[in-house]
Amino acid sequence: MSAPVISFEGVVALLGRFPALSGIDLRIDRGEIVLLRGANGSGKTTVLRACAGLVPITHGLARVLDTPLPARSTVLRTLRRRIGLLGHAGFLYEDLTVEENVRFAVRAAGLDGASVSEALTRLGLDGRLRTQSVVSLSAGQRRRTALAPILARRPELWLLDEPHAGLDAESRDLLDGLLRDVVRGGATVVFASHELDRAEAVATRTIALGGGHAVTAEPADPSRPGSAQPASPQPASAHPESVVARVA
Amino acid sequence: MWRDALLVAGKDLRIERRSRVATAQVLPFAVLVLALFAFALDTDGRILRISAPGLFWIAVLLASMLAAQRSFAVEVDDRGLDGMRLSGLDPAGIFLGKAGAVAIELLVLEGLLLIGTALLYDSPLRGSGAVLLIVTCVLATAGLASVGAIYGALSAGLRGRETLLPLLYLPVTAPVLLTGAKAMEAAMGVTPGLQVGEGWPWVRLLGVFAVLYVAFGVLAFGALVEET
Numbered sequence: 053m054s055a056p057v058i059s060f061e062g063v064v065a066l067l068g069r070f071p072a073l074s075g076i077d078l079r080i081d082r083g084e085i086v087l088l089r090g091a092n093g094s095g096k097t098t099v100l101r102a103c104a105g106l107v108p109i110t111h112g113l114a115r116v117l118d119t120p121l122p123a124r125s126t127v128l129r130t131l132r133r134r135i136g137l138l139g140h141a142g143f144l145y146e147d148l149t150v151e152e153n154v155r156f157a158v159r160a161a162g163l164d165g166a167s168v169s170e171a172l173t174r175l176g177l178d179g180r181l182r183t184q185s186v187v188s189l190s191a192g193q194r195r196r197t198a199l200a201p202i203l204a205r206r207p208e209l210w211l212l213d214e215p216h217a218g219l220d221a222e223s224r225d226l227l228d229g230l231l232r233d234v235v236r237g238g239a240t241v242v243f244a245s246h247e248l249d250r251a252e253a254v255a256t257r258t259i260a261l262g263g264g265h266a267v268t269a270e271p272a273d274p275s276r277p278g279s280a281q282p283a284s285p286q287p288a289s290a291h292p293e294s295v296v297a298r299v300a
Numbered sequence: 301m302w303r304d305a306l307l308v309a310g311k312d313l314r315i316e317r318r319s320r321v322a323t324a325q326v327l328p329f330a331v332l333v334l335a336l337f338a339f340a341l342d343t344d345g346r347i348l349r350i351s352a353p354g355l356f357w358i359a360v361l362l363a364s365m366l367a368a369q370r371s372f373a374v375e376v377d378d379r380g381l382d383g384m385r386l387s388g389l390d391p392a393g394i395f396l397g398k399a400g401a402v403a404i405e406l407l408v409l410e411g412l413l414l415i416g417t418a419l420l421y422d423s424p425l426r427g428s429g430a431v432l433l434i435v436t437c438v439l440a441t442a443g444l445a446s447v448g449a450i451y452g453a454l455s456a457g458l459r460g461r462e463t464l465l466p467l468l469y470l471p472v473t474a475p476v477l478l479t480g481a482k483a484m485e486a487a488m489g490v491t492p493g494l495q496v497g498e499g500w501p502w503v504r505l506l507g508v509f510a511v512l513y514v515a516f517g518v519l520a521f522g523a524l525v526e527e528t
Contacts, residue, residue: 143383
């Protein structure tokens with residue numbers, strides 16, 4: 053059995069003095085599309101940010117892509133280049149064009165930018181939009197622009213916070229198709245969403261986070277049209293009991 | 301590190317070229333400061349002329365604070381610093397890039413302010429002090445931009461950062477103001493009997509401060525952005 057992509061055992065993470073995660077256990081394997089669900093403040097965003105080393109882990113055992121967290125700065129930099137995180141923010145600069153933003157993020161990750169055009173085209177950001185300043189974009193276009201560097205970088209682990217937010221129906225279909233393709237290519241996707249119908253249709257497993265309660269891990273319903281299947285030889289449904297989280 | 305620095309500086313300078321904040325806000329502000337000093341002290345042209353180096357560096361200091369604030373405001377809007385951290389950029393490279401872009405803006409600003417100082421304060425530059433003046437400006441700018449980048453990053457994620465930055469920035473940059481003004485005084489020859497050569501010891505001291513600020517930024521920036 054291969055090592056999990058994400059493994060948390062009793063992980064505690066603080067936001068200031070507030071314990072945003074208090075003893076969370078979870079395991080996510082390669083090739084899964086995992087939906088994190090839960091009420092506002094349940095810790096979904098914190099889990100995603102903790103995986104990228106953006107939230108300090110104070111207790112517990114955490115491993116992401118075989119890298120123990122917390123890690124030294126140089127190790128963290130290497131890990132982050134293997135991760136694509138889409139947060140509530142898009143990490144965009146309003147005075148730069150769509151292409152300039154994407155090219156900067158891709159070159160910042162140490163790549164040459166050859167995959168930028170392909171990513172822009174895949175996300176419907178080619179043509180006139182490509183040279184448009186981000187400040188003039190709609191919310192949905194901004195969201196797709198924020199996704200483009202991740203797609204161009206092709207990370208092993210995609211961490212997406214509310215990726216469907218602000219997208220129109222066509223863009224949502226495009227995103228769902230993209231996530232399935234990404235997983236078929238060997239990557240792993242973990243995303244948080246409140247739009248459960250849409251999100252559960254694409255997820256292979258759901259992890260529910262809740263304040264101080266044990267949570268459930270539900271395998272995808274294979275009968276649901278469009279439901280993705282994990283690419284991993286270790287299906288998510290084989291270890292639902294492995295996911296137990298308590299979140300403050 | 302240098303590759304990352306060039307990438308970040310290029311991005312920042314492109315943003316400034318598009319937004320024109322430096323030319324439309326920072327430069328007019330600095331010119332206004334110079335003009336206000338001229339209005340306040342114009343009853344005695346001699347005092348104004350002797351004070352020109354200090355007034356010049358006060359104007360630069362205040363403008364550099366705005367430039368540093370602006371440099372990190374663009375990162376705060378959509379969590380650009382997080383984006384750069386997630387890209388795996390070397391923190392030292394981010395620091396040098398941010399400071400470098402601010403330094404380039406400040407050097408252009410200083411060139412224009414020198415002309416303004418000569419015109420408003422009747423303190424013409426002397427040719428023999430040109431090298432001293434250029435070295436002073438380069439070192440002082442390196443120091444100011446470095447401190448701006450350090451404190452800009454430190455205060456970027458904090459509430460009340462607009463008022464916090466001056467409180468942090470001004471005390472630490474006071475040595476740059478002092479040594480820069482002394483060196484420039486010798487370079488301009490505004491004080492009777494003061495020779496150009498008497499400015500070099502101040503430049504050496506300024507150089508020590510500049511090296512300290514840059515070195516601190518290179519070493520500490522990673523910890524600063526990870527902790528804020």
